[in-house]
Amino acid sequence: MKTAASVTLPMSTYRSRTRPPERLRFGAANDAPMPDGEIFTSRDGSRLSIRPIHPDDVAALQRGFAQLQPDEVRMRFLHTLTELPDQLAQRLCNLDPEQELAYVLVGPADTTEPEIHGVARAYIDPTTDSAEFALIVQRRFTGQGLGSRLLNKVIASCRHRGVHEIWGDVLTENHAMLELCDEFGFRRESVFHDASLTRVRLAL
Template sequence: MVARNRLPPWHEELRLRNGRRVLVRPIRPEDADPLRAAFPLLQPEEVRQRFLHAMSELSPAMAERLTRPDPKGEFALVAAEPLPPGEALVGAVARAAINPGTRDAEFAILVSHYLTGMGLGRHLMRRLVRWAKGRRLERLYGDVLDHNHPMISLAESLDFKREASPDQPSLVRMVLQLRAPHPH
């Protein structure tokens, strides 16, 4: 029998279209400092599209919160250099969080402009969908700025549907129905 170099669950090595290798893996507490260090490299529009408002830095408290998802209802992956957590530059983050008391989860994805256009957003979104289905959720959704055409197109290509946001006309809610709602 041949021993295989097996990766832990939710870990996979990818070769991007530009030949760069990244490791997709669950986020770790050690990623907090690299995330904070990389935040200034993001373009202001990237920050607005992910956080829906301008931010100049990722605070230590926010980095701590992002890198310690609650395993009962949150899931977060990073695409990072194939180096140990804490040393690896993180180029993308994908997150899903179950809304308490519902069978719905909200997603958020941020891919640095250094890595856009290489299929990484699609790959990460598929992993979030797989996690949500594994949790037997009914819906996966995300609020996207109406001018974030790449994210809207990506979501639509994966069968997400648009829902208008009555409270915030500049947002589009992208919703993927995973299974029929349970009757209450």
């Protein structure tokens, strides 16, 4: 799978005395509604949809995680994780609309029990006007531009909500993700405390 930085847990935040309240500076996730998602046909003929993640996607998210190989999990979460616990899955599907956004790649016919084939998310830090992002696409759907679609959706949503920069930490060995970020114009930086990581940044 193509993967990027992990945002499974929120960053530490604080409110600056010189900044207006977060809700006045950033729009919520429903500022750009997409009730039915973006439906399209992939290069292999699959009918797919990109839509916001739902609170009831927990089981689908866990099913998708169970299909991952250990190296894919490490690429996404940057550490070993043998299962996606209920509490974490709930956390990933129940967002703070003021500071988080996430989109899932699903089949449009998957209505009762959707199968999640990819996820892109961002966590907005109101103290820096920046957002940390993460991206994953199931291996059988790679090479079709779906990672680009998901990343473009996150970038557009962050820009719409007034975010000035999007960034992520990527394993240096994750060449596919780094090349995808290059295509979008991200710049690469070294992570001084961890040579295994490369930080990517994009000004919006």
